[in-house]
Amino acid sequence: MNMIAKCDVCDSITFIGPKKGKAENSEELYTKPTNYQIDSRSHGFRMVQTWFSGGYVLIFLISLIFLTVPLMLFRDEFIALFTKGQLPDEIMPFIIFGGIFSCVGWCMFYSGITGLINRTVYTVEFNELRIKHGPLPWRGNKRLIPSQIKKLDIKKSSVEVNGEPRWNLFAKMINDKKIMIAARLEKKSYALYLQKILNEQLGLSEGEKKSSRKYKFKK
Known part of the structure; x- marks a missing residue:
């Protein structure tokens, strides 16, 4: 049975219905990190992360x-x-x-x-995900084939800053090997944003639907 409740003070209306299971109604908020920009001029998908910060x-x-x-x-x-x-x-x-x-x-x-001065560039084109750090050399450059990626996973990092955890985004390969995609993100909502964008670009959306995960934009 569904009901509607109205607040006499603020005139807000709330929908009241039967509680759904967690897997059936699991909405998660995602936020676009300010240091990530999608290059709309690129022929393929190109997203640039700037490293600059006060730290x-x-x-x-x-x-x-x-x-x-x-x-x-x-x-x-x-x-x-x-x-x-x-x-x-x-x-x-x-x-x-x-x-x-x-x-x-x-x-x-x-x-x-x-x-x-460094940036990380995520590129998806020619059936390949490329992650490149530069212009100064830095470890972690990668070239991945989307068909070899089972899904993208988010894990809490062991690193904490001011008592707040950082979040890592991994690619879980079909051989169960985990490869780091983005490390020590400040908020889980940032990791969810990258997961959603890359899921769409890599054609992993079907795997996302099977897990009944829904994303909601957080301002």
Whole structure:
């Protein structure tokens, strides 16, 4: 039996009906991430993710500190090493503080630079899903055949930021191998958006319907 209730205060109308099963009425909200843009000028499907965020700016600034500290502490030793090829008398402090600080600084410097200028491009054309990071080299470039993908899965990441979990999007292949598509998304609704878009582009919508998943846009 279905009923309609009306609020006397705000005149809102609410539909009241029998409760449906979870699999039959499972609506999930999705939100388009602001750093993802679909290129409408591309002949095929092309979606671009920019990496830039305040976190990468912080990493870049910290890297400059790590690179500057050894130069300040061992300025004379570095000058002697690079101009005369002479190692300092107190070699261990030079190696420990100078070497380790420099290695950490350069690693952070490269991570910060890539975060400031890199992009991830998702392309679907010629029966292939390509995921490419650049322009600076970064691990994780992929080329996948849609017919080899069973479905796209969302999993909670082990990474948390300010107590809030991050979300990963995986491609589960027909051989049950899981391949990362997008990592550490800020909200689950962002992962749901990417899942929906890529499901449509890869022709995986039928698998989505069988699971009775419905998507609702969240402003």
